[in-house]
Amino acid sequence: MKVNVAVVGATGLVGSMMLKVLSEENFPVDNLFLFSSKKSDGEKINYCGKEYIVEELKEDSFLEKNIKIALFAAGGSVSEKFAPLAVKAGATVIDNSSFFRMDKDVPLVVPEINPEDIKNNKGIIANPNCSTIQSVLPLKAIHDKYKIKRVIFSTYQSVSGSGLKGISDLENGTLLAYKYPIINNCIPQIDVFLENGYTKEEMKMINETKKILHDDSILVTATTVRVPVKYSHSISINVEVEKPFEISDVKKAISEYPGMVLQDDIANEIYPMAINSAGKNEVFVGRIRRDFTVENGINLWCCADNIRKGAATNAVQIAKKVLED
Structure with a gap:
């Protein structure tokens, strides 16, 4: 089953690598949405042979897109504001910032170690420090x-x-x-x-x-x-x-x-x-x-x-x- 995926911070080091790894892993992407700051709005990124246009991240960016997975790689302040909006729109957020990591209601996961914690998520899963x-x-x-x-x-x-x-x-x-x-x-x-x-x-x-x-x-x-x-x-x-x-x-x-x-x-x-x-x-x-x-x-x-x-x-x-x- 293919799903709609969003990458927030798509033009940064980690966001770019997320796209590379999604491609390498043959992740079941249906529609791909790329978000970044205003300065990167309109940039073009090639993913699996198809060109995608980067959009400026806004409060309504996740609405009516049926995004299942939202990968966040844009820093704590962006995650603080926009991750809850993505969850409200129906996405499961995997956040690379430190903002939610120590929140008792947010699983902090390394899949080889504690994959069972994923089931306890309330829409946000934290990616630990590198x-x-x-x-x-x-x-x-x-x-x-x-x-x-x-x-x-x-x-x-x-x-x-x-x-x-x-x-x-x-x-x-x-x-x-x-x-x-x-x-x-x-x-x-x-x-x-x-x-x-x-x-x-x-x-x-x-x-x-x-x-x-x-x-x-x-x-x-x-x-x-x-x-x-x-x-x-x-x-x-x-x-x-x-x-x-x-x-x-x-x-x-x-x-x-x-x-x-x-x-x-x-x-x-x-x-x-x-x-x-x-x-x-x-x-x-x-x-x-x-x-x-x-x-x-x-x-x-x-x-x-x-x-x-x-x-x-x-x-x-x-x-x-x-x-x-």
Whole structure:
């Protein structure tokens, strides 16, 4: 059964990738509606060999179009205003912004982990933060077997996480996305600082991890850093678990879990890298080893394309699950 689909923010990095992934996945699109800001009104986008005209997003954009799935990739303020209007018009919204993520009435979903939460939606399903998505996949595999007590995230996040402005800062030396040069630099600030000394990005990872894993008892801390890489985030994850383990069993659990690829062959210096995960939909995990400073500690390293699995691919996976229900 084909359905009408809308993409909000269709001309941006994530919106463009959503269209690419919809095409790759042969998503059952009947009529496609593309919305963006006023400055992109009238632009033409090719989707599966057909040309579509981008429309300015307005309050009546969703009326009488019978849109089943609305993919939002235009920022929190747009989602706050227009997502409820889309729902009122009959659409199920999958929102890539952070606006609804911690709302108790909105499911926060990584389809390999908690697809059952989709059924509890009231018209809006939140797509998690890009860094959270790639981190919770290996964490879920570990948590199911050994019960996680504590997690320490240290991220190395690419400039595409800041959109086209971030890419310009890396490629052209501009200062559109960042206060400081990103070329030959690492910036230990992603998003604004909060009163507790953490950045908003760090608190997203802390809070979203607990919500997706359905366990508020897990202690989580994070340091998020922007690095001079164009695509793909890399994350160092330190985990303390309750139960004893063998590293070989941890590797096996991760290799068998959906959505992940184990790359862990230190004898041949094979491990995940941003350059290799760019353009892929999977999360790559390696450097899995024991942390000898605690009784049951694990270190691991994971890489994933932040625009694909960290945003567009995860959203389309959710949309496919919505249609299955």
